[in-house]
Amino acid sequence: MADLVTDDPQIAGIIEKETIRQEQGLNLIASENTVSPSVLAAQGSVLTNKYAEGYPSRRYYGGCEFVDQAEDLAIARAKKLFNAPYANVQPHSGSQANMAVYFALLNPGDRILAMDLSHGGHLTHGAPASFSGRLFEFAHYGLTRDTQTIDMDQVATLAETFKPRLIVAGASAYPRIINFQKFADIAASVHALFMVDMAHIAGLVAGGVHPTPVGYADVITSTTHKTLRGPRGGLILGSDDLAAKINSQIFPGIQGGPLMHVIAAKAVAFHEALQPGFARYQQQVVENASVLARGLMNRGYKLVSNGTDNHMVLMDLTDRGLSGKEAEERLGRAGITVNKNTVPNETKGTFVTSGIRIGVPLVTSRGMKPDAVQQIAELICDVLDDAAAVEQVAPAVKDLCRRYPLYSGENA
Ligand SMILES: Cc1ncc(COP(=O)(O)O)c(C=O)c1O
Structure with missing residues (x-):
């Protein structure tokens, strides 16, 4: 950083401001986390200098012996962590992992059944604005009206x-456990392939607090930067018989040179996730989310599906006269x-939306436990109840953040 300050004070200043923002703010974005100093070190290393198109021992460049x-190592650790026969650690992102799998298994125009975006699915699950919706024909399932859990009858009928x-x-954006067995049975009954995109819950799966899709899905995609607490990137797991097809769709299909610094950082994150402390962290994430859910509901707020089993809650503000956009802005202040x-x-x-998504992986990485999370629930409700409360809540937020520095808790 010392060199950066001298060489490019503008960017150094921006990094400094972002560091302060992260340090002094309560970050409850469900898809974010804070990586360890070791992950940061690997990602900021000279491995970024290296071109390594291809795969280990089969590269298109010399000098790849260390990358x-x-x-x-990243592949071996990913396979061990998830007990999967095959892993590709090269996807630059979760979206590219999904794209590679679609391209490996399907032809343009083929049909895919996935979760509706407005019910919690992802853009790459067939949104018209995404490559997925443009190149494949999608049908979507959603949540039941009463329990607001995935409507498995609808999945079966649509299949x-x-x-x-x-x-x-x-x-x-789905706060409940997903029943992979039921999905696999439905897929088998109509001779469809079955893919699980575990981007959000990969850390929970690795920590044993969400059932694993391994053994049920033909192929599994993920990001590495959400609950898994690694660098920003993607991951594909599956059986050995899909390896050649998927590898060739990542490279040369949709990507060029792999980001070797990020792959090294993924290896570090997988190593961290293999330590016993990681399962404890994930247990804490789930406990914290349920404390948050109870705290919000005790103050009269409505949650999609009335609670959570995982790392996030979804507040439905429809009957509060407040849009999701207004709530996000007010809480931001x-x-x-x-x-x-x-x-x-x-x-x-x-x-605009009618809801907000709130996740606890990052505050749990800062070391927060139920007492702090209960306080967060109260602060959120204070602000949503009354815009004037921002004045009192803002200093309380700063104080809470001071008590749980970004690099103390899990990342000490
Ligand atoms: C379920 C799911 N799949 C895929 C992605 C895409 O990941 P990325 O943003 O790395 O492309 C996300 C990201 O939010 C996601 O939630």
Whole structure:
């Protein structure tokens, strides 16, 4: 950083400001986390200088003997962590992991059944604005009206009538456990392939607090930077018989040179996730989320599905006269960062929305336990109840953040 300050004070200043923002704010974005200093060190290393198109021992460039070792380690650790026969650690992102799998298993125009975006699915699960919606034909399932959990009857009916070649389970905004066995049974009954996108819950799966899709899904995609607490990137797991097809769709199919510094950082994160402390961290994440859910509901707020089993809650503000956008902005003024989110049967559109998504992985990494999370629930409700409360809540947020520095808790 010392050199950067001299060489490029503008960027150094921006990094400094972002560091302070992260340090002094309560970050409750469900898809974010804070990586360890070791992950940061690997990602900021000279491995970024290296071109390594291809795969270990089969590269298109010389000088790959050390980056090969890093990628081999990342692959071995990912396989061990998730008990999977095959891993590809090269996807630059979760979206590219999904793209590579679609391209490996399907032809353009083929049918895919996935979760509706407004019910919690991801853009790459068939949104018209995404490559997925442009290149493949999607049908979407959603949540039941009463329990607001995945409507497995609808999944079965759509599987029968739509006859997809691929069924996708996995979500960006779904607070409940996903029953992979049921999805796999439905996929088998219509001879469809089954993919799980575990981007959000990969850390929970690794920590044993969410059932694993391994053994049920033909192929599994993930990000490495959410609950898994690694560098920003993607991951694909599966059986050995899909390895050649998927590898060739990542490179040369949709990517060029792999990001070797990020792959090394993924290896570090997988190593961390293999330590016993990681399962304890994930248990704490789930406990903290349920404390948050109870705290919000005790103050009269409505949550999608009435609670949570995982790392996030979805507040439905429909009957509060407050949009998700207004809630996000108001909480932001108090130093609490969340994101607006659609709720099932959304009426306000994706830029306004009727809900907010709140996650605890990052504050749990800062070492926060139920007492601190209970306080967070109260602070959120104070601000949502009354905009004037921002004045009192903002200093309380700063104080809480001072007590739990970004690099103390899990990341000490
Ligand atoms: C379920 C799911 N899949 C895929 C992605 C895409 O990941 P990325 O942003 O790395 O492309 C996300 C990211 O939010 C996600 O939630």
